[in-house]
Amino acid sequence: MRRRFAGRRFPNKQRSACTFGEPLNEPILTHPAAAASFTVLDVRVDAVQIPDVVSIMREWIDRRDACRFIAVTGMHGVTEAQHDAQFKSILNAANLLVPDGYPLLWLGRRRGLLHLKRRVYGPELMAVFCEQTAAQGYRHFFYGGAPGVAEDLARRFASLYPGLVVAGTYCPPFRTLTPEEDHEAIAAIEQSRADVVWVGLGTPKQESWMFHHRALLRVPVLIGVGAAFDLHTQRTAQAPRFMREHGFEWLFRLLCEPRRLWKRYLVYGSEFVLRVTAESLTSKNARLADAQPPIGGNRRDK
Numbered sequence: 001m002r003r004r005f006a007g008r009r010f011p012n013k014q015r016s017a018c019t020f021g022e023p024l025n026e027p028i029l030t031h032p033a034a035a036a037s038f039t040v041l042d043v044r045v046d047a048v049q050i051p052d053v054v055s056i057m058r059e060w061i062d063r064r065d066a067c068r069f070i071a072v073t074g075m076h077g078v079t080e081a082q083h084d085a086q087f088k089s090i091l092n093a094a095n096l097l098v099p100d101g102y103p104l105l106w107l108g109r110r111r112g113l114l115h116l117k118r119r120v121y122g123p124e125l126m127a128v129f130c131e132q133t134a135a136q137g138y139r140h141f142f143y144g145g146a147p148g149v150a151e152d153l154a155r156r157f158a159s160l161y162p163g164l165v166v167a168g169t170y171c172p173p174f175r176t177l178t179p180e181e182d183h184e185a186i187a188a189i190e191q192s193r194a195d196v197v198w199v200g201l202g203t204p205k206q207e208s209w210m211f212h213h214r215a216l217l218r219v220p221v222l223i224g225v226g227a228a229f230d231l232h233t234q235r236t237a238q239a240p241r242f243m244r245e246h247g248f249e250w251l252f253r254l255l256c257e258p259r260r261l262w263k264r265y266l267v268y269g270s271e272f273v274l275r276v277t278a279e280s281l282t283s284k285n286a287r288l289a290d291a292q293p294p295i296g297g298n299r300r301d302k
Helices: 050-063 075-083 084-091 104-111 120-138 149-160 180-191 204-211 228-232 241-245 251-257 257-292
Strands: 002-003 037-040 044-048 068-073 095-101 139-146 165-171 196-200 221-224
Touching: 037 104, 037 204, 044 075, 044 084, 050 068, 050 120, 050 221, 068 075, 075 084, 075 104, 075 139, 075 204, 075 257, 084 196, 084 204, 095 104, 120 149, 139 149, 139 180, 149 165, 149 228, 165 180, 165 257, 196 204, 204 221, 228 241, 241 251, 251 257
Parallel strands: 044 095, 068 095, 068 221, 139 165, 139 196, 196 221
Antiparallel strands: 002 165, 037 044
């Protein structure tokens, strides 16, 4: 377990107190594009695109009135939620839940949300936000990854995006942290005065971490980006753009890591299709039943 701090020295900023001990129970979506949402298997998905998410994150940082978290999820996360009611509650408690996966994108478009042109791909969102806001002096903390990964990612991003401030890094062990270790991690983030914490623990661990730590941190934005840490440090191969843009990234990743990912894509993927199909048929049958006139409803009373 390692932590490091870096970046320019900034004078202490005037900060509004976050909501301690009383986490926000309702999503806070002040950007107009975030007003629309749809539900997939009882999980709320916000109908946003990457530019919308960047704008929302910037607004939250500027407001500094609470600690909020963003879940970047797709088919895997929604299916995982069907096996774990607590995890489903965590996803629905996210201040923003964005569709990082073409199945969710296609379902949203089928429900009339035609402005959903592209998925909110976690690694791309991370790069776009860092590139577009580097000159703002936002302080970035990288939490997660194997030993050395967060530090490598921080160095690469500082080089790629001149002006980007690395507030710190922390690589937790691959096990449940002891209370002392968790306290150390919280202290490291707090001392860094971070504006955004990028969390790379993978689903469902990262969403659970953000949910349980949001009331303990004075950080405007927590965002889980999963495999982005390994992709941006080239520890994991990234699918060609054509596959990423047409819904075939899952096949590339399965071919690269079959032993680790076969259950996610073959078992959970099939389950997701079956559950969504069943939900759609149930909804259709319910609409047809509502449309049927009551028995004898067209007869006149005599």
